[in-house]
Amino acid sequence: MIVSGIEGSSFLDYPGMLSCVLFTQGCxxxxxxxxxxxxxxxxxxxxxxxxIESFLKKRVGxxxxxxxxxxxxxxxxxxPLYFSLAKSLGYLTKLDTNGSRPKVLLELLEAGLLDYVALDVKVPWARYREIAGKGADPANVQRCVSLLQEYQVMHPSFHWEVRTTLAPTLGEADLLEIAGMLPEVNRWVLNFYRTPKDYKKEDGMRINQPALIEREVDCMQERLLLLQPNLKRVR
Ligand code: SF4
Known part of the structure; x- marks a missing residue:
């Protein structure tokens, strides 16, 4: 695995736990x-x-x-080797994924290597390639949703969440559609948009378009909560 960065400690990345984060290269x-x-x-x-092994060993406890x-x-x-290492040292484990490889997710779940999964659901299924590029197949993300839902029924201590970034071009109708196309999830996290420093020249226009702000989400929150009661907002 190509690991290009480590966040040494974070309270933000695993709900309720102090965790480290390993960042892998390639998407x-x-x-x-x-x-x-x-x-x-x-x-x-x-x-x-x-x-990484030595880093994790030193931070046990x-x-x-x-x-x-x-x-x-x-x-x-x-x-799997890295998750096995973390498990063997007694850590809880969490995978952040864009949902592009349901087969790998299934293997990790079946091996009992995951305690928590955060799955990106970026837009309604029909808009996936427009937002996430030509390589994005929404059928894979849908498969991940089903796998996580089924796995949780069998393993009540397992947790998963869906994350959606409130990117430019994503409006109220899109959010309502996402809320309705998913099963009721434990936690649906809406991340407010920040303009990235690096972006492709051809994306300059849409990168700088306005995105939904807190006040606008306040106005639609009641309708979203009817579909997804476990909605969380993150700045
Ligand atoms: S935002 Fe999209 S391109 Fe960037 S790491 Fe996540 S899935 Fe990959």
């Missing part, structure tokens, strides 16, 4: 508003397995959880 999507654009392209890894984020972690064949 299967090309979202126009990506804040991790430097992670999209494949590059040589800068942090090796042994360094201090950190409670290990989050693997990206980029897109499921692109890396050795992902």
């Amino acid at each position: 299967s999507y090309d979202c126009f508003y990506c804040h991790n654009r430097a992670l999209i392209e494949y590059k040589n890894g800068v942090i090796g397995y042994q360094e 201090f950190l409670q959880a290990v989050v693997i984020s990206g980029g897109e972690p499921t692109l890396h064949g050795s992902l």
